[in-house]
Amino acid sequence: MGWLESFISPLKKLWVRLHSAQKKSRGIYILYDDVKSCPYEDVHVLWSILVESNKPSLPSKR
Template identity: 75%
Template sequence: MGWLHSLFSPFKKLWLRIHSTNKKSRGIYILYEDVKSCPYEDVHILWSILVESCPPASPPKR
């Protein structure tokens, strides 16, 4: 049974890495569509301040 685990272990790690990376890379930009559709100028100004204060996303470490 140990050979079966060793066979599927790399695939499980790859699966988890692919699915966890997508969520991390989206960050605050999940809200972008909501902010873009908002009619209030204050919201757009606050969004621009927030985006400018966040550091750019770094590529995932391998």
């Protein structure tokens, strides 16, 4: 069974590396699952403030 593990191990490392690279580019949203699972309302309020402050503003019509 050692040969099977030696075959699967590099593929598993590649899989983990590719998927972790996608998560790094998500910015603050990497914390979303942690915030969603938190039971404290204060954390949810702070999260909503943070998300609202990071939204791109619409260009004003002049």
